[in-house]
Amino acid sequence: MxxxxxxxxxxxxxxxxxxxxxxxxGIGETLGGxxxxxxxxxxxxxxxxxxxxxxxxxxxxxxxxxxCNASSKQASDCYNCLNDWCEEFL
Amino acid sequence: xxxxxxxDSLSNAELRAKMLAQGLPNIPVTDSSRKVLVKRLxxxxxxxxxxxxxxxxxSRRETLAPVASAPAAASTPVDKLDGNKVAPATKxxxxxxxxxxxxxxxxxxxxPVVADRRRNxxPVVADRRRNxxPVxxxxxxxxxxxxIQTRRASTTSTGSQSKPVEPVKPVxxxxxxxxxxxxxxxxxxxxxxxxxxxxxxxESDEEEDxxxxxxxxxxxxxxxxxxxxxxxxxxxGTTTYEYKSRLVEHPRxxxxxxSAAPVLPPSVPSARPLATSSTRSYDYQPSNPLPGxxxxxxxxAAQGYVTAEAPPLxxxxxxxxxxxxxxxxxxxxxxxxxxxxxxxxxxxxxxxAERLGDRSSPYSRRTLARGSASSASSGSLGYEPRPRRxxxxxxxxxxxxxxxxxxxxxxxxxxxxxxxxxxVVVLLIxxxxxxx
Numbered sequence: 084m085x086x087x088x089x090x091x092x093x094x095x096x097x098x099x100x101x102x103x104x105x106x107x108x109g110i111g112e113t114l115g116g117x118x119x120x121x122x123x124x125x126x127x128x129x130x131x132x133x134x135x136x137x138x139x140x141x142x143x144x145x146x147x148x149x150x151c152n153a154s155s156k157q158a159s160d161c162y163n164c165l166n167d168w169c170e171e172f173l
Numbered sequence: 174x175x176x177x178x179x180x181d182s183l184s185n186a187e188l189r190a191k192m193l194a195q196g197l198p199n200i201p202v203t204d205s206s207r208k209v210l211v212k213r214l215x216x217x218x219x220x221x222x223x224x225x226x227x228x229x230x231x232s233r234r235e236t237l238a239p240v241a242s243a244p245a246a247a248s249t250p251v252d253k254l255d256g257n258k259v260a261p262a263t264k265x266x267x268x269x270x271x272x273x274x275x276x277x278x279x280x281x282x283x284x285p286v287v288a289d290r291r292r293n294x295x296p297v298v299a300d301r302r303r304n305x306x307p308v309x310x311x312x313x314x315x316x317x318x319x320x321i322q323t324r325r326a327s328t329t330s331t332g333s334q335s336k337p338v339e340p341v342k343p344v345x346x347x348x349x350x351x352x353x354x355x356x357x358x359x360x361x362x363x364x365x366x367x368x369x370x371x372x373x374x375x376e377s378d379e380e381e382d383x384x385x386x387x388x389x390x391x392x393x394x395x396x397x398x399x400x401x402x403x404x405x406x407x408x409x410g411t412t413t414y415e416y417k418s419r420l421v422e423h424p425r426x427x428x429x430x431x432s433a434a435p436v437l438p439p440s441v442p443s444a445r446p447l448a449t450s451s452t453r454s455y456d457y458q459p460s461n462p463l464p465g466x467x468x469x470x471x472x473x474a475a476q477g478y479v480t481a482e483a484p485p486l487x488x489x490x491x492x493x494x495x496x497x498x499x500x501x502x503x504x505x506x507x508x509x510x511x512x513x514x515x516x517x518x519x520x521x522x523x524x525x526a527e528r529l530g531d532r533s534s535p536y537s538r539r540t541l542a543r544g545s546a547s548s549a550s551s552g553s554l555g556y557e558p559r560p561r562r563x564x565x566x567x568x569x570x571x572x573x574x575x576x577x578x579x580x581x582x583x584x585x586x587x588x589x590x591x592x593x594x595x596x597v598v599v600l601l602i603x604x605x606x607x608x609x
Contacts, residue, residue, distance in 0.1 A: 122205075136209070137200050146209045 091160065094126075095167045102126040109153070109160025117151035133165045140166075180211045188214070523570030 091108035099106070104126050105115035123129050136142040140162055147158035180188060185202040192210060193199055195217050202210055582588045 132205055135201055135203055135206055137198060139198070139200070142200070142206070142209050142213065145212065146206060149208050150205075 088160070091164050091167075094164050095171060098172055099126045099130065099168065104129055107161050108164035109157040110151075114151045114153055114157060121150050123150070129161070130165055130168070133162070133169075138166065138169070180214060520574060523574065526570055 088108055090106070094102070094106055094108055102125070103115065104110055104118045104123055105112060107126050107129060110118065110129075118124070118129065123132065132146060133143050136146060143162050143165075144153075144155065144158035147153040147161055148155075153161070180191070183191065185204070185207065188207065188210065189199070189202045192202070192214050195214060197213060197217055200206070200210060579588075
C-alpha cells in the first residue's frame with residue numbers, strides 16, 4: 084500500500100460537514116457526477132450508504148462499482164477514506 | 174437463474190428475511206443497497222450462479238489481475254469466491270495490494286492441497302499455474318485458500334441447500350458456505366466462555382448453599398420436633414453451649430441474625446472476599462454485639478436456627494416472618510461492592526452499622542434474651558450454629574475492632590494501668606467531695 088493521497092488526508096483531517104461527494108478520496112469528477120445522478124451528491128450520503136451496509140468492505144466496494152462503475156482502486160480508496168474518517172469522528 | 178428472478182421480485186423485507194435465513198449478516202435492505210445484497214445472497218445460496226451472473230465478481234478478478242497475469246475465464250469464479258470469503262472474515266481496512274499479500278501468504282502453505290482439488294474440478298486453472306511464472310502461480314492460490322475454508326463449512330451448512338439445486342459445481346458451493354462458519358465460530362466461543370464463567374460461579378456457591386441447606390433442614394427439623402414434642406431436642410444440647418452463652422452476652426444481633434439466616438444463600442457469595450484467615454478466629458465472639466446491615470448477613474443458618482428453636486415467641490419465632498425480615502435487611506449489591514472496598518472503607522461501613530444497631534439495641538436485646546433462653550431450655554439439635562466463612566468477617570465489625578483498638582493502645586501506652594490510676598484518683602476525689 085502506497086502512501087495516502089492528499090485528498091485522503093484532507094478528508095480524514097476534519098469533519099466532513101457538507102463536503103461534496105467529490106471530496107472523497109477515489110472519487111473524481113466523473114464518479115462524482117455519476118453518484119450525484121444517483122442521488123449521492125454529498126459525502127455524508129455516501130457515508131450513510133457505507134453505514135447502512137454496516138461498514139462491510141466488500142459490500143461497499145460492490146455498491147460503489149454498481150452505482151458509479153468505480154474501479155476496484157477507486158472503491159477501495161473511497162472505502163478507506165470513509166472508514167478512517169469514521170474511526171476518527173464517528 | 175430462477176433464484177435471481179425471485180430475488181428481484183421480492184420486497185426489501187422479504188429479501189432481508191432470506192438473507193437472515195441464509196446466515197448472512199443482518200444488513201438493512203434499501204433500494205440503494207438492494208442490488209449489492211441480492212448479489213451476495215445469490216452468491217451464498219448457489220455458488221455457481223453468483224459468479225457467472227454478477228459483473229462485480231469479474232471486477233474483483235481485475236483487482237487481483239494487476240498483480241499477476243490476467244486469469245482465464247475459468248479462474249474468475251475462484252476469485253469471486255475469494256472475495257466473498259475474505260470480506261466477511263476480515264473487516265480491517267485493506268488496500269488491494271495488502272489483501273493480495275495476505276492471501277498469498279495464506280495460500281502458499283495450502284497450495285498443494287488446493288491444487289489437487291482444483292485439478293479435479295478446474296483443470297484450466299491448474300494448467301495455468303504450472304505453465305505460468307511464479308508470480309502467476311500465486312494468483313490462483315489465493316483463490317484456492319478461501320476454498321479450503323469454505324469446504325470445512327460447506328459440509329455442514331451449504332451442502333443441503335446448494336447441492337440439490339446445482340450438483341454440477343461443487344467447488345463454488347463450499348465457498349459460499351464459508352461465510353456462515355465464521356459467525357458461528359464466534360458465537361460458539363462466546364457461549365463456551367460464558368459457560369465456563371457460569372460454571373465457576375456455580376461452583377463457588379455450592380459449598381455455601383450446602384451449608385445453608387443444612388441449616389435450613391436443621392431448622393425445619395427442630396421446628397417440627399418441637400411441635401411434636403419429640404425427644405430429639407434433648408440429645409443435642411451439649412454442642413451448642415458455647416454458642417448460646419455468646420448469644421446471651423450479645424443479645425442485640427440475634428434478632429437480625431435470626432431473621433437473616435434463611436435468606437442468606439443469595440448474599441453468601443458476595444460476602445466471601447471479606448472473610449480472611451485472620452478474621453475467622455475473632456468472628457464468633459465480637460460479631461454478636463455488632464448489629465447493622467452487615468451483621469445481619471453475618472449470622473448464618475446457625476443463629477437463625479437458634480431463633481427458630483424458640484417456639485414460645487409469638488410473632489417473631491415463626492419462620493416465615495424471619496425470612497421476610499431477612500429479605501428486607503439483605504442488600505446484595507452492597508455486599509458485592511464491599512469486595513472492592515478497601516479495608517478502611519469496610520471498617521467504616523462496619524462502624525456505621527454498629528451505631529445503627531446500638532440505637533435499636535434495647536429492642537433487639539429482648540428478642541435475643543427470649544431466643545437464647547428458649548434455645549437453652551429446649552436444647553439444640555446436633556447442628557452447630559456456625560456462620561459461613563464468608564459471612565464471618567462481617568460479624569467482627571464493632572466489638573472486634575474496638576477490642577483491637579484497645580489492645581493496640583494498651584501495647585503502646587499501657588493505658589490500662591493509667592486508667593486504673595485515674596479511676597482511683599477520681600474515686601478519691603469523689604469521696605472527698607461527698608464527705609466534705
